[in-house]
Amino acid sequence: MIHRSMAAQCAMRTREAVRAAGRGWSLIELMVVVAVLAALTLAAVPAWRAAMLRAHRVEATSALVGLATRQERHYLQHNTYAADIDAAPPDGLGIATTTPGGRYALAITSADAAAFIATATTQGRQTQDTHCTQFSIDATGVKTATNADCWVR
Secondary structure (H helix, E strand, O other): OHHHHHHHHHHHHHHHHHHHHHOOOOHHHHHHHHHHHHHHHHHHHHHHHHHHHHHOHHHHHHHHHHHHHHHHHHHHHHOOOOOEOOOOOOOEOOOOOEOOOOOEEEEEEEEOOOOEEEEEEEOHHHHHOOOOOEEEEEOOOOEEEOOOOOOOO
16 A cells, blocks of 8 residues: 555656646746846947947057157158158158058148147047047147047046
């Protein structure tokens, strides 16, 4: 008798396990999960894009500092600042007019024997960064931008 009751108990446990395993997620539960994931995505993607735009500002600032260094070298060799970026020396600096990532256009807005001003202006997808659309540096090292906090971020 004890032997049969043990067998019956095992059979009942097996049936309960099969029933529990057969239950899955209801459609409502799945829709709640999808809605939560959609809400998280809607909040995260714009913040990620804004962070990427801010991170790409370094491309402009480093390119301008490099351009200023080349201008100083040009001044030492030719006793004047170059007015052209992409022309070969001694007429220019012989560098590209865009940053390596292509997010900023570089230009020398003014140059003579005494001073220069170089700018980096957003282009392409970086134009979505409306807070910092233009950076500049001059011969004395003064750095300006669309907003005062653009060089420090």
